[in-house]
Amino acid sequence: MVDTRQLGRQPGSMRTVNRIVTVPDAFETAMASVPKGQEIELDLRLEAVMEGVLVTGTVSGHLTAECSRCLDPLSEELEAGFQEMYRYTGDDEVSVPSDEDADGDDEDYYLEGDLLDLEPVIRDAVVLALPLSPLCGPDCPGLCAECGVKLADAGPDHGHGDGVDPRWEALRDIAEKPDQQ
Known part of the structure; x- marks a missing residue:
């Protein structure tokens, strides 16, 4: 007041x-x-x-x-x-x-x-x-979406394999083998 x-x-x-x-x-x-x-x-x-x-x-x-x-x-x-x-x-x-x-x-x-x-x-x-x-x-840079480590501390070589989201795996199979439809 x-x-x-x-x-x-x-x-x-x-x-x-x-x-x-x-x-x-x-x-x-x-x-x-x-x-x-x-x-x-x-x-x-x-x-x-x-x-x-x-x-x-x-x-x-x-x-x-x-x-x-x-x-x-x-x-x-x-x-x-x-x-x-x-x-x-x-x-x-x-x-x-x-x-x-x-x-x-x-x-x-x-x-x-x-x-x-x-x-x-x-x-x-x-x-x-x-x-x-x-x-x-x-x-x-934030946090890694895969493992949650702080990207500033992880370094430039931080990675997790090919990085393909498993939800897209079925689409990748279709793209690789288009004749099997």
Whole structure:
């Protein structure tokens, strides 16, 4: 939660916030994550506008993953940017969902008094910045499809006989003996 009282509700006022926070739950995809308990750095700019508070920021931290080709563990720096509008809630407004809310089209964020809950916005930004297919290197050859050995360690002479897939054996017999049909 970020307190906006020092910002005030006057359009045009701005302040910056730098903070290091601990990830409450892992931000993760199938092959990469920012683990629970890891520290991430937030650089935020809060700007008061007519409708609410515009938050622009970056999230920096470390991600852990495994290479999608050879399955070696890796750790990389992660930086994700985001910008989101947090709308003011009026004291005289009734918080009854409108038709727009019922459709699920309204994805607005609202201030909770003078506080901003940035966790869902940060989670979305970090998860979208995580690599879908992380690689230990752009030239990673991966694993052998036959035996599973890491091809980078196996060497250029690694092989498994003629390499004919047994499922294609019947077709090879037909090709070699076309007159027996």
